[in-house]
Amino acid sequence: MCGIVGYVGPKSCGDLLVDGLRRLEYRGYDSAGLAVHDGKEIRVVRSVGKLGNLVSALKERPLAGAPGIGHTRWATHGRPSETNAHPHVAGGIALVHNGIIENHLHLKRQLMEQGVKFSSDTDTEIVAHLVEREVRAGHKLLEAVRRALAVVEGAYAVAVLHKDEPDRIVIAKNASPLVIGLGEGETYCASDIPAILPYTRTMVLLEEGEIALLTAGGVEITTLKGERVDRKPKTITWNAAQAEKSGYKHFMLKEIHEQPRAIEDTMRGRIDLEKWDIIDSEIGIDAAAAADVKRVYFIACGTSFHASLFGRYLVESLSGLPATCELASELVVRDPVVGPGDLVVAVSQSGETIDTLAALKAAKDRGARILALANVLDSAIPRAAHGSLYTHAGPEIGVASTKCFTAQLAAMVLLAVYLGRRRNVLSTDRAREVLQGMLEVPHRMRDVLSQDDSLRDLARKFQHAKSFLFLGRGVSFPIAVEGALKLKEISYIHAEGYAAGEMKHGPIALIDENMPVVVVMPRDRTYEKTLSNLQEVKAREGRTLALATRGDAEVGAIADHVFYLPKVDAMLTPFITSLPLQLLAYYVADFKGTDVDQPRNLAKTVTVE
Numbered sequence: 195m196c197g198i199v200g201y202v203g204p205k206s207c208g209d210l211l212v213d214g215l216r217r218l219e220y221r222g223y224d225s226a227g228l229a230v231h232d233g234k235e236i237r238v239v240r241s242v243g244k245l246g247n248l249v250s251a252l253k254e255r256p257l258a259g260a261p262g263i264g265h266t267r268w269a270t271h272g273r274p275s276e277t278n279a280h281p282h283v284a285g286g287i288a289l290v291h292n293g294i295i296e297n298h299l300h301l302k303r304q305l306m307e308q309g310v311k312f313s314s315d316t317d318t319e320i321v322a323h324l325v326e327r328e329v330r331a332g333h334k335l336l337e338a339v340r341r342a343l344a345v346v347e348g349a350y351a352v353a354v355l356h357k358d359e360p361d362r363i364v365i366a367k368n369a370s371p372l373v374i375g376l377g378e379g380e381t382y383c384a385s386d387i388p389a390i391l392p393y394t395r396t397m398v399l400l401e402e403g404e405i406a407l408l409t410a411g412g413v414e415i416t417t418l419k420g421e422r423v424d425r426k427p428k429t430i431t432w433n434a435a436q437a438e439k440s441g442y443k444h445f446m447l448k449e450i451h452e453q454p455r456a457i458e459d460t461m462r463g464r465i466d467l468e469k470w471d472i473i474d475s476e477i478g479i480d481a482a483a484a485a486d487v488k489r490v491y492f493i494a495c496g497t498s499f500h501a502s503l504f505g506r507y508l509v510e511s512l513s514g515l516p517a518t519c520e521l522a523s524e525l526v527v528r529d530p531v532v533g534p535g536d537l538v539v540a541v542s543q544s545g546e547t548i549d550t551l552a553a554l555k556a557a558k559d560r561g562a563r564i565l566a567l568a569n570v571l572d573s574a575i576p577r578a579a580h581g582s583l584y585t586h587a588g589p590e591i592g593v594a595s596t597k598c599f600t601a602q603l604a605a606m607v608l609l610a611v612y613l614g615r616r617r618n619v620l621s622t623d624r625a626r627e628v629l630q631g632m633l634e635v636p637h638r639m640r641d642v643l644s645q646d647d648s649l650r651d652l653a654r655k656f657q658h659a660k661s662f663l664f665l666g667r668g669v670s671f672p673i674a675v676e677g678a679l680k681l682k683e684i685s686y687i688h689a690e691g692y693a694a695g696e697m698k699h700g701p702i703a704l705i706d707e708n709m710p711v712v713v714v715m716p717r718d719r720t721y722e723k724t725l726s727n728l729q730e731v732k733a734r735e736g737r738t739l740a741l742a743t744r745g746d747a748e749v750g751a752i753a754d755h756v757f758y759l760p761k762v763d764a765m766l767t768p769f770i771t772s773l774p775l776q777l778l779a780y781y782v783a784d785f786k787g788t789d790v791d792q793p794r795n796l797a798k799t800v801t802v803e
C-alpha cells in the first residue's frame with residue numbers, strides 16, 4: 195500500500211508533491227521519491243527511510259518545474275532501498291506504482307530476453323520498461339500506457355511522465371485507488387483524498403480499468419479498452435483528519451473495513467488456478483525443503499499467536515504434519531526440543547517483536563529452518579529467517595491488530611496448502627475446495643462488514659458489562675481468544691477467551707445474569723457440543739451473544755442475541771467470525787470513549803522483552 199501524488203499546471207511542484215506525500219505517509223514509508231519535468235528533461239530524487247530523508251536530499255538537489263509525480267513506498271517486492279524506491283525510470287519514462295503485479299516474473303523474463311537491463315528488484319520497474327517499449331515503437335504516452343497495461347495482471351495504480359510530452363501525466367488504475375483533483379488551470383492526482391485536499395475539494399474518482407490523461411486544463415478519462423467515460427466531479431466536504439481515515443472515525447475502524455482487500459492482496463499472484471496449487475516462489479521455502487519438513491512449530495506473541503493457533507489446525511489438517519504453537523516469550527525460558535526437520539514459523543505483523551526475534555534465534559541456533567511470516571518487508575524477523583512469507587495488508591496504524599491478523603490467517607492457508615501439496619498428502623480436489631473457498635472469503639467478509647450497524651447496536655447493549663467470556667471450539671477457539679484480547683485492549687473491560695470444552699472445568703463458576711458470554715459457533719463438526727455449552731450458559735442466566743451460520747434456527751431459540759454469518763468452508767470460518775468480534779470491541783470502546791487507536795499502556799511494536 196504505497197502513496198502516489200502528481201501535479202500538472204503552472205507551479206513549480208517539488209514542495210507541493212512532498213506536502214502531498216507527507217499526508218500519505220500513513221500508507222507506507224520505507225522510501226520515497228519525486229520525478230519532476232524541468233522543461234527539458236525529467237529529474238528524479240529518491241531516498242530510503244522516512245520522508246525527512248527525501249526532504250534533505252531535495253535540499254541538496256532541488257527539483258523545479260512541472261509536471262511532477264511523487265511516491266512513498268511500502269515495500270512488497272524488493273527490499274526498502276534507494277534503487278528500489280520509486281519513481282522508476284526507463285528511457286524517457288518515469289513511473290510510480292501502487293499495487294502488486296501478479297505476472298511480474300513472466301514479464302521480467304520476456305523483457306530480459308529482449309535485452310532490457312533492470313536496476314531494481316521491483317515489479318514496478320517492469321511496467322516502466324513496458325511503457326518505454328511502446329513509446330519507442332512510436333506511440334504517444336497515453337496509448338503507450340494503455341498498451342503496456344494490456345499485458346499486466348494484478349493490482350495497480352500508476353502515474354507516468356514522458357520527457358517528450360511535458361504537459362501531461364497519464365494515470366491508470368486497477369484495484370488500487372486513485373483520485374483526480376481539479377483546480378483552476380491545474381490538475382492533481384493522488385492515491386487518496388488527503389494528499390490533495392488543501393489544494394482542491396473538487397475531485398473525480400478513477401474506477402477499475404480506467405486510464406486518464408491529466409493536463410493543466412483538466413482530465414480526459416477512458417477505459418483501458420478506449421471507451422470514453424463521462425464522470426461528474428464530487429465536492430469533498432471532509433476535514434483533513436477525516437480524510438486521512440477515509441471518513442472513518444478511527445484508523446482501527448478503517449482497517450477493519452480494509453480486510454477484504456488485505457486478503458485479496460495477500461493471495462494475489464500466489465495461487466495457480468489451473469493446478470489448484472501455490473506458486474513455489476511465493477512461500478519462502480523451496481519445494482524440496484518443504485517436502486522434508488517433519489514438524490511445523492509456530493512462535494509468536496499476542497494476536498500473531500492467536501493466528502498461529504489457527505495455523506496449527508490448518509497445517510495438521512491440510513499437510514498431515516504435526517504442528518505446535520508456542521508463545522515466543524515462553525520458548526526462550528525453556529530448553530525447547532526443536533531442531534533439524536522443524537520448520538519454525540515466526541509470525542509477527544511488525545517483524546520487530548523482540549520476544550519473537552529471541553525465540554527465532556534460539557530455534558535457529560538449534561538447527562531449525564526458519565520461515566518469517568511478517569507484514570513489514572525486510573524487518574528484523576524476516577532478515578534473521580531463512581525465508582519469508584509476507585502478508586500484504588499494508589501498514590496498520592491502529593495499535594489493536596485487525597487486518598494484519600486476518601491477512602496472517604490467509605498466509606497460513608497458503609502455507610498449509612503448499613506443504614500439503616509438496617508432501618503429496620493434499621488431493622487436488624481438497625486443495626481446490628479450500629482455495630476456491632479462500633477466493634470467496636473477501637466477498638463473504640464484505641457481507642459481514644455491511645452489517646456494521648447491527649454490531650454497533652449490540653455493543654450499545656453490552657457496553658456497561660464489567661467482564662466478558664468468549665467461547666469457541668476447534669478453529670473458533672483462536673477466534674474466541676482473539677475476540678477477548680481485542681475487547682480488553684481497547685475497551686479496558688476484562689475478557690477471557692476459552693476453549694468451549696474447558697468452560698465446565700472452571701469458568702462456569704463466573705456465569706450469572708451480569709456476565710455476557712459470546713459464543714462463536716458456526717455450523718461445523720464442533721457445533722453440537724458448543725450448542726450444549728450455550729445451553730449450559732443459559733441455564734445459569736448468562737447473557738448470551740452467539741455468532742452462528744445464517745439459517746441456524748436452533749441457536750436463535752436459545753441465545754439472547756444472535757449475529758448471523760454467511761456460510762463458508764468449515765475450515766475458513768475464522769475469516770468471517772473474527773469480524774463481528776473486532777467490530778463489537780471497537781464499538782464498545784467507542785461508546786466508552788477510550789483512545790481506540792492508541793490504547794493506554796500499549797505500543798504497536800514491542801521491542802522490550
Ligand code: M6R
Pocket residue numbers: 495496497498499541542543544545546547550593594595596683796797798799800
Ligand atoms: O508485531 P507482532 O505481530 O509481533 O506483535 C505481537 C503483539 O505485540 C501484537 O499482536 C499485540 O498483541 C497487538 N496489540 C494485538 O492487537
